[in-house]
Amino acid sequence: MPPKPKTPKPKTPRAPKIPSTRYPIERFTLDNGLRVVLAPDRSAPVIGVAVVYDVGIRSEPEGRTGFAHLFEHLMFQGSENLEKLAHFRHVQGSGGTFNGSTHLDYTDYYETLPANALERALFLEADRMRGPRLTEENLRNQVDVVKEEIRVNVLNRPYGGFPWLKLPPVMFDTFPNAHDGYGSFGDLESATVDDARAFFERYYAAGNAVLAVSGDFDVAEATGLVERHFGDVPARPAPQRPDFAEPDLTAERRHAYEDRLAPLPAVAAAWRVPDPIVDFTAYLPYVVLAEVLTDGDASRLMQRLVLRDRIATSVGGYIGFMGEPFEVRDPTALVLQAHLPPGGDVDKVLRTVDEECERIANDGLEPGELARTQARMAAHLLRDTDAVLGRALRMAVLEQQRGDAGLINDLPRLIGEVTEAEVVGAAASLRPSRRAAVEVVPGGAR
């Protein structure tokens, strides 16, 4: 593709100032250890309620792969005062929607509802924090449901689990970081009600949870309701979180596997990044670098791999195997992935990624490149928090992992303060010797 003639661009003012939000945030802790975050916003008659427990895929025991996620399903199967199906019916019958999801470092449960259902939502969450109904029948039913979830998301589709389930075992050596978080059918089938009771007892303590509520409510009234419904949840201490640290790679790791349904080759590569919690300042440049490399047609790898060299048909880049830079702890990674045209050369793609990182390391960024990337990142962050639920979830996890729900208001500014030198330094560290890569060999091109 020949470069297009450079023509005078319309005169535009300097890059706009990066705006931020000013959500008022109240935080307190109940006697039983439950941390609470309230963020009122009276602009629409809706609320978001999130309860986050500090347990995820990394904490599940060996021989029980997929258990954290299976247990998440069991938290919807009835609780102290609620029959099976009651939770769903009460949320939806109040005009709301619900879900839960299991991540590497946490598990969340949430609802978004019209504001007049606030007390009901708090009641429902408090009830299962006291204890879910763990029965053999519900367990067997949800093992079947989870197996269908794995079939529809992994086994019956091309690129299933790529790269989030396929890359960690290449990059990491220890069970917590390396294993399949969806779980093997064998492990899921051998899960017992006793396992579930022990898991709840250990990890689902009030002291191991954060409740966040955002939206249309009065803080004093909501504080009273939180105390009324959660105040008598029994106190149990939060378990000590194990150290999941692993050393950085010193030599490249590569793995290839055949995907019988995939029509095109694909590759993903990952490099370890600084500790997102302990060393946030050193970590943020990597979050920005991922966007410099892959956000939009003006990003480095889109320009080079897709538009110029045409050796990839799509690229993506993000931090954390589940793509959530502000909801993950160490160890984690910057992940780049590309799908290739038929017959594409994975080695060439990786070499070209290396070249582009070296080019940033040696020549720096182009004028305006950093500012425009930061402006777009700010828009993404603001958009994520426009929904009351997205806001509650992000604040709950920030509070849990950092003790700082208010960081939600600062993220656009902090992203904007990352310097070119820091991004250049991050790019220089993406060397092939620190890389883990996984390649999809297409078996589906029939």
Added chain:
Amino acid sequence: MRPLPALGPTRRLTLPRTAERTLSNGLTVIAIRRPSVPLVELRLRIPMPSARLSPAHVARASLLSQTLLSGTSTMSTVDIAAELQRVGGALSVGADPDRLLVSGNALASGLPRILEILREVLTDATYPAPEVNTERDRLIDRIQVARSQPAHLARAALLRRIYGSHPYAVQTPGLAQVRSVTPRALRALHDERLHPAGSTLVIVGDVAPARALDAAEEALSAWDGGGKEVRQPATPPLVPGPLTLVDRPGSVQSSIRIALPAVPRTHEDHAALQLANLVFGGYFSSRWVENIREDKGYTYGPHSLIEHSTAGSVLLVSADVATEVTAPALVETLYELGRIATVPPGSDELEQARQYALGTLQLGMSTQSGLAGLASTYAGFGLRLDYLADHAARLARATREEVAEAAARYLAPARAVAVVLGDADRVESSVAAVLPSERGESPVDDE
């Protein structure tokens, strides 16, 4: 036992401040104030229907949507993307059988700039050959990936079955048709169809509506009127018949897809049908989901929804189930359809569905992007946001009898058109024991 807390008083649905103007070139601009975050959302909807089934039109429209942002006489693809990023913005383009949709957002301060860039691509897109070649190849790659996905294949088979020779029958182009699209054909399609008359621009966000209208008028008045109007024929009625079984050898699940008749949003039966569908299978707390997921464990994410297109509406029932329970899952599905069509719903389950329908209207309007999507979609059907208030009133007053009548009329299994995509050798005999069945061709052997 602790009692379930009662709900507080219901808050009335209030519509945001809105202004509307039709520009001299015929473009309708709708501006909605929602200052929750300092951003703006844009949706430009340009009608692009086809008068007849034309895979070539589908291919041209698809590739046009991939190349509209590929360059103007003064800007390259990269320039356009970089200039949008400078104001925190991005644009994307999508096509379906009814329209082209340009979607975007930016920092609120960037509204004038994103509108200028929109004008540039609308009035001066050049479809340069090198970029068109690149995007053509990428579109072919994407179609190949789509064809390896059971959800795509099942939908394609169902569309072909229910729409026959109507333009909606083919919504993804064939590879050969895409290969033959030239830059000249894209420029011709652009000149013929991308016009302001009949198009709607929605702007939502942290901006005063009057100012947003002025900004749109200043940027887009230069967009040329004219072009031709194409009328799309109404969709044909569903014709029930044998279940179509499409083979996907080795599939570990079967994708069950059932189409039933439905009515447009403005039809007098619509609110009652929406409620009947919710009670049947349209949300998690429905009979069908509680049955095949929470009782039987056959499936993970079954759903049933009404899909509105400008030429007609259809109700689609979808579940992906383990191969070995394909026939039993079909039996339960037909049972629940039969039950809702013949026995009036209980008043408790109707009230629960009604609250859900009313509550989710509020949730859908509570974000900038949600409002933008609603306003743009409604505009495509000649409706405005005040439809939400009218619809809420109809949902609130629909009676049990009306819901039962709607269920009998639209959800009766005798009216269903069914497709199953799966490992035919393993499921054929048991499926045929439930419904008369015949093998269908794979929906993609068009080369």
